[in-house]
Amino acid sequence: MIWVNTVIEGVLVGSFYALFACGLSLMFGVMKIINLAHGDMAVVAGYTAIFLVPKFHLAPVWSFVVVVPIFALFGYVLQRTLLQKAIDRDPFTTLLVTFGLSVIIENLLLEIYTANGQSIDIGVLISKSWQVSSTLTISYFSLVVMAVAVAVLLSLQLFLSRTGTGRQIRAVSDDREAAQLCGTNYRHIFGIASAIAFATVALAGIAYGISTEFFPSSGGANLLFAFEAVVIGGIGSLWGTLLGGVLLGVSQQLGAHFSPAYQVLGGNILFLAVLAVRPQGLFGKRTEM
Amino acid sequence: MGNEESVSSGSREQTIPGWGSVEFGRRLGLKALGATALVGGVAALAEASSAAAATKSGTIKIGYVTPSTGALADFAGPDKFVLSLIRASSQYAKGITIGKTKYKIEIIVKNSQSDPSIAGQVATELIQSSGVDLIVTSSAPETTIPVSAVCEGAGVPCLSTVCPWEAWWGGFTGNSIGAAGNAVGTPPEFCSMFFFGVPEFVECFLPMWNRVLAKTNANQVYAGMFPNDSDGNAFRAAWPPTQNAIVGAEKGTPWTFVDGGAYTDLTSDYTNMISTFKTGSGGKSCDFFINCPLPPDFNTFWKQASQQDWNPKLATVAKVMLFPTDVYALGDLSNNVATDAWFTPNSPYKSSLTGMTANTFAANYQKVTKQQWVQSMGSTYSLFEIVIQALKKVHNPHDRKAVAAAFKQVNYDGMCGPLNFSAATNPAKGIGIIKPVGIQWKPGSTELVGHKKFSWSPWVVDNTLNKHIPIQAALEPTNA
């Protein structure tokens, strides 16, 4: 029974990692951008939820209604301007630009909102839980996060496989130049992919902001887990990212079951094992053709 | 336990709960040593130039190194307000007369950005470029240790605060903490400090545990949430023995310690640890809780503890919940979480500069800044009081050795209460001890607020360690 609990807890934490990672995975898959500011974007989403949403007279639980569209728009604009300019140069510039963004965001948040810790207060909802058995209690909040993660990844997968825009995203991801030759405006497609990625990171940021206290500098820690989830699952594969997140969560919980000191280590061991045995990740594609 | 392998020197070294270990301090010290070497070269030059300046001007320059930004910025929150009061006080505004010369006083503030190496750098700048006569610094080992190390190397008087003395002491090369928690080594020549240390943490929290124990049928089992970082390992090593020694001396019933395990900072899930605490020891779940986590980790942990239905009778936390920001971020779950306070507007203490009471001080802070008072305002204020106390004792404020020695002789009453740098009970020469009280965060505001109501306030609930400070509210179990 104790193992069942461990796995269930792992799946719950892991789906948060997956939610956090899917935007990273998408941006890497489509634009080949390693967005080092991904974690900071989530933090910005948290601050937006705290400081902007009250102006709309919305309960904090509903902050995503405002934050997600704003972030989608922000993602599109950022991609079409700054990030596109960087991509037009070379990958190294792109990496530097996202790193720069990360630094700028952190400092701007510090300037505007000070170093004070913040948390999105959803009141008593945060404490509600479901007593499954004498040894297993599942918080409703983690359940909701898991449901959101699965729903997001499922609908994203459907969008990519069933719609024309989704097809164009995949085409651009495969061969940007060939897609242009098919009449696809790859910059616009990049913008859309970025908008989706930012919308998901907004959701992750809000979930993160509810679950803990965050600071302008909180972005980095989450970025690491998101990277691990993406790499374990296979770069560019959304199902891989979901699986990667869940496996990361479960292996952390298994590690923690032996000793809390091994919690993060457990995840890192899985990460290294995957890198050693299957560097392209579990769902990753080998270079074809 | 835990850190034997990382300790290289022969004597058993102790690490300091809540604030960074000696080992950590030593590392900072070594890092700062690089800066020291640099300073050494120019020290003579700086000395010569400042001596020349002395005859010409009649200005005393004070450097203040503080973490205005970064992880420790909460501590520096009241800096601006405090400095405005200090600069307005007659000694600082009109200058002081030493011997037959009237000296203006200038304060130069430098931001350490919460980064030890930048702290060392700005201290060096203050000495080399600004030519300061002395440096004061505050907030955590990350700031005070590198600044002190640079000053010691350059031979510039330095006063630190808000750092457990053990960590600060260990930051000087050759110094360590003995098995009995005593200071081993030679006191630094140019540096002094005031704050408190490990035993005060225990002596502050334990009486609260005993009172809750007497009121409830709680289990005498306590949970320790200590991360795998220098603070956490220090707490794990120092807390149980210190507590056992105190309980043993009082012939009380021993407490059982349950270690949550050395988790990694910024872990996102604590359900395993929480179930360890629920299981407790000998069939009894943990009813008391001590920790020293990073603020976001306590936030995550405490929310998950409530989800998992682990409700300790009393949570006494260290390193977090010192400032209102953590409390507001946690919301209702902050109710009756206890911690320590080294300054409170509730105290009967007064400014040695202007006679302003602690209460007026805090009330004005709230009026001017619209922010809730924070305890670091008291310690920062005292830094500048003590500077005046020391300067009054010297004949030449540019005589660095004399000023440094004067700091170690200060014995006065000020914003943080009575403080004697030369008391026999001090851990070492030049270390002044103030006594914290136990507080609990409870809804509502104390009367001093006046204009604005704050939804949470720290209420003094236990004054075992410092009877001067009256109790404001009853100690209540964190969870009934």
Next chain:
Amino acid sequence: MSEQVGGEYPRTPLLEVAELTVHHGQLCAVDQVSLSVRAGEVLAVIGANGAGKSTLLRTIAGLHRPTAGSISFEGDNISKLATHRRVRRGISLVPEGRRLFVSLTVEENIKVGAQSAGPGPFNLKAMYELFPWMPERRHQKVGQLSGGEQQAVAIARALVANPKVLLIDEVSLGLAPIVIERIYEFIPRIVDQGVGVLLVEQDVTQALAVATRVHCLLEGKTSLVGVPTELTPAAIEAAYFGSDVAHGAAEGPTS
């Protein structure tokens, strides 16, 4: 297209390239080349490896920026138009090496091409008629196809955009002669629909067989222009390898 009678098309060129010069860094890949493509004709650009044929085509498609000269389409200067907009205007390129979307199926590849299609006879259904093997394999990933089949998909993907001018780059590269022949069979059928074709080819025989006119490049410069039936093999060889009479080079290779 308004006044076309009996397979006759307007004589004004669809695509006109004037004095086009393209550099790759310092290297001048295309040097003052002028050519035009009319509806319903095949212009074959031939030349040795590195003669600048592909660069010429890619520049017309919008993938390279010319250093000088102009590209006009239906009378408008399109030199500054983005690639995807040129596709929408009616210029499609079948790129060298096919460049299919490897993670997409056959049908998806063609659908991407159709997504910004103008009006015209070519659609998915027309492609399935043109290439009868396609329907039953439409859900396969393109990586599972043979080289010739992949080339067919590449052509279909470009055709479904209903281009007025189809640019084809080295269609025969890496394919068996029998497969090349089959691919070339389709070209007249495309031209029959009124599409102008600009073909780049190393295989001179194939090119001459389908071309209405031939344009030979040598080191980026035009070395010969003419109608296949009027050109002697010797003249073509000279233009191709550079043993031009005008240059009087004696060391020119002979095949």
